[in-house]
Every structure is written in structure tokens, then in C-alpha cells.
Amino acid sequence: MKSIKHINNAISELDLDVQDILSNTHLNLTEKDNHMLPLLLQKKVLQQTLEDLEYLRSNPPAKNQACGISKYREL
Secondary structure: HHHHHHHHHHHHHHHHHHHHHHHOOOOHHHHHHHHHHHHHHHHHHHHHHHHHHHHHHHHOOOOOOOOHHEEEEEE
């Protein structure tokens, strides 16, 4: 699946952006938090999407049936 590759690339780019923010000595901790929060939220959504796609790749649904991801996810 090409989408898995794209999601992995996006997660890697977000990690680099977070590292750049952390290494920026011109920002105080509050500013770093404010810059990193949206990036970390994006990463969380991408990671959940990645897990869902990997689950579907390993467990494809039967024809004309729901995929069953909600049963797979741990809350």
C-alpha cells in the first residue's frame, strides 16, 4: 500500500520538525510547547491511521462486510 509509505514519511517529517523545535534555543519552554502541540496531535492521528491500515492489510474484510477496526482498537 502506497498510503502506508506516505504516512511513514509524514511521521518522519513531523519527528524532524519536533526535533528542530526542541533544539531551537531562541524559544522558551512555553513557546516550544505551543509549536509542538499541533505537530504531536498530527502525529498521533497519523500513527492511528497507520495502525488501522496495517490491520486492514493483514486482515482484509470479507466482501460486503464492515472492516471491524473498532473491535481491533484498544481504548
